[in-house]
Amino acid sequence: MSTTTATPSAAVEPIFNTKPRGLWSTALRRLFHRRSAIIGMIILGSLILIAIFAPVLATHDPTKSLIGIEDVQKRAAPCIHLLGCPADQPQHFFGLDGNVRDLYSRILYGSRLSLMVGIISVGFAIVIGATLGAISGYMGGYTDNLVMGFMDILLAFPSLILAIAIVTVLGPGLINTLLAIGIVSIPVYARIMRSSVLSIKQQDYVMADRSIGVPSGRILFGNILPNALTPLVVQGTLGIAVAILDAAALSFLGLGAQPPTPEWGSMIGQERNQVFTAPHLIIFPGIALILTVLGFNLLGDGLRDALDVRQRS
């Protein structure tokens, strides 16, 4: 008589022993496998570091004119000693602007403003938009029609035109720019949140909560909202890029940050007539703007792919 004994193979690991990964850790892992997302993160990481350490990295006061302080001419071209600029000339990496201020220092400080505008205005829009969208989607009926009707009206206007109109009414300035960009961004987040809520509220776990009489507020903010955040995060990241561009456009038109605040859009706007005689005054702020927007767009695209349920499955 022979007996056979089944010996479990060491190479095969039982499936139930695999530690399940959460949504966010999976997404993060997938994110780090995307080259474009990594480039975006590097750009944004550098930008954040520049913004934080601007006072250390800057060579001059960004708002102080160098007239009478250094022997320099307005709109002087970049002078870098390592690249052959005579040592007796003061060094200015990106040159000087029309008011004889160091452009490199102004661009470094400009990163603070652009990041702040993007994050605060989009944060404001997400908070208001998501709340309105969630209430609208969960309550349905008359409330839904009213809220989404209002959102549709806001969406009917081109966002930049509406922002210009709002700033014109409120008056030019940084705070009003933040507010204007935030307001015009609200409908996008409201619609995204509403569609997520409409889908999630049909899920079994939500139905179960409702059947045992859990209060609506607790269901909405405790169960539905956390599960509807994914598309908001993706849209928010992409939205920051749009907000920075809108703020630059408003400043270019003279409606955003006011002089002498260093803001990339206003730098381009103020020197727009020097595009042929002093192109560095347009090119450097333009590159800063492009890199920032590119960084947010690459990261946003990466996040969208990483959080995509279909790809994950």
Next chain:
Amino acid sequence: MTRKLTLLLSVMLILGLVLGGCAAPAGTGTTAEQPEAATEAAPEAAPAGPFEPMVMAAENCDYGGEFMSMEAVDEKTVKFTLCYPDPAFPSKVAFSSFAINDAGYLESTGGGGTLVEQPNGTGPYKMVEWLRGDQIIFERNEDFWGEPAIAPTLVFRWSAESAQRLVELQAGTVDGIDNPGPDDFTVIEDDPNLQLAQRNGTNIFYLGMNNTFPPFDNERVRQAFAMAIDRQRLVDNFYPPGSSVASQFMPPAIFGYSEGQTWYEFNPDEAKKILEEEGVLPGFKTSITYRDVVRGYLPNPGVVAQDLQAQLADIGVEAEIVVMESGAFLDAADRGEIDGFHMLGWGADYPDATNFLDFHFGPGSSDQFGEGFPDIWDALQEGATKSKAEDRQPWYDQANELIKQHVPMIPIAHGGNGAAFKADVEGAYASDIGAEQFALMNPAGRDTFVWMQNGEPPGLYCADESDGEALRACEQVMQSLLAYEPGTGAVVASLATDWSANEDLTEWTFTLRDGVTFHDGATLDANDVVLSYGVQWDASHPLHVGRDGSFTYFPGLFGGFLNAPE
């Protein structure tokens, strides 16, 4: 019987229809001819009546203005009687705001509306079409009384961006541009396809203050601010070659300039000390308001505003920069509504002190600087009523000194500026007073001369315009009794061939040129002159309408309106 009757009726009906059909065209033709005959017959039936001379007169001179009366002596003679002598009267009369309109056209347009959109003058060009926001097209006036315009078509275009103007010139899409950017002067001079025509700095850029707003109601505070601004730094860094630091409101090349007068020395420490003593500092916040348009006196508005902001910050004054739309800014300044500092300037319209000082500081001036200064009024009044230059100058010296004492504004710069043309344009020049005559320029035989300036004219009834962009366009179409000679600015004959004054310069008589017709075919006569002046003078006249009704130049140069509203 019944059949015969039916047949008869049918025949009659058919005949009736046929006859009716034939008669209808004949009848129509008859009625159409009647008015045509009446129109043709009308001139013969109603020949032009005898000339009825028009007179407009004030009861007395108590209203405060310069005119006592204006009358058509005969068809070709006009007489102005003044309340006080005015040696600069010919210079004022030559100015484009006092161009002559046809009396019939003035009445038919009601003094506004079409008059603003479609000028009807006597000039070498007549307006064909104004495409709002795009361009104005003029064509040569073949019936012009003088030398006909060289180019058959003249086009006015505009762009606020100096870079765009230069690119258009380099690309060959325009023949001339106004006010190239200061940094572009060398680019133009180095380009063999272009030519640069520079203007002398017959202008003034100033930083205005309104004395109805505290703390600018305190003269000592205004004097302190005059010490706080480094004008040399502004001119050295932000003005093109040919510019100079202003020591007074009058430019050096204009009569009325006071030789040897100085402005307050730049002394920020003293300024700060005074402001602290007067309780203005610490913690004073104000604004610097300007319009973002380039003018000869201010080629870099944005950077100059920021430098002024920085200079004020150096003495502890926090100034916010406020940019306004050009028209709204001028209106707000004229109404005295701008608190804080405002950046504005003035370019010469004619070479006399009255154009600068009376317009800004005389009794008829706007509220730009708040309440006027009676001692300045008195000096200007005296200066304007002396017939000889040597008698006038001491009064203007006194006025300039009083302006320094009261500091209604801080004179900063006389801006050198110019125009650029294609190298092949013959006769190209830039007028010191911004009154280029394009009829004299030859765009190398091309049919069209295209001019690109800074901005679109708000209107073309220049009695009610003060913006140089409008005045230049008007000058191609409209003409005044006298004119400024291109190049020198000297007063020369235009619609009037002769002019003379009595001994005390209170009666001025002008003889009109024969054979001058307006673009609509009407003939120039003395009543056209009287009504053109009269509708500006009399604020209660039904034709005193204009574009916005301010008629800024008239009270500025002639002391005030008759029947001015309280």
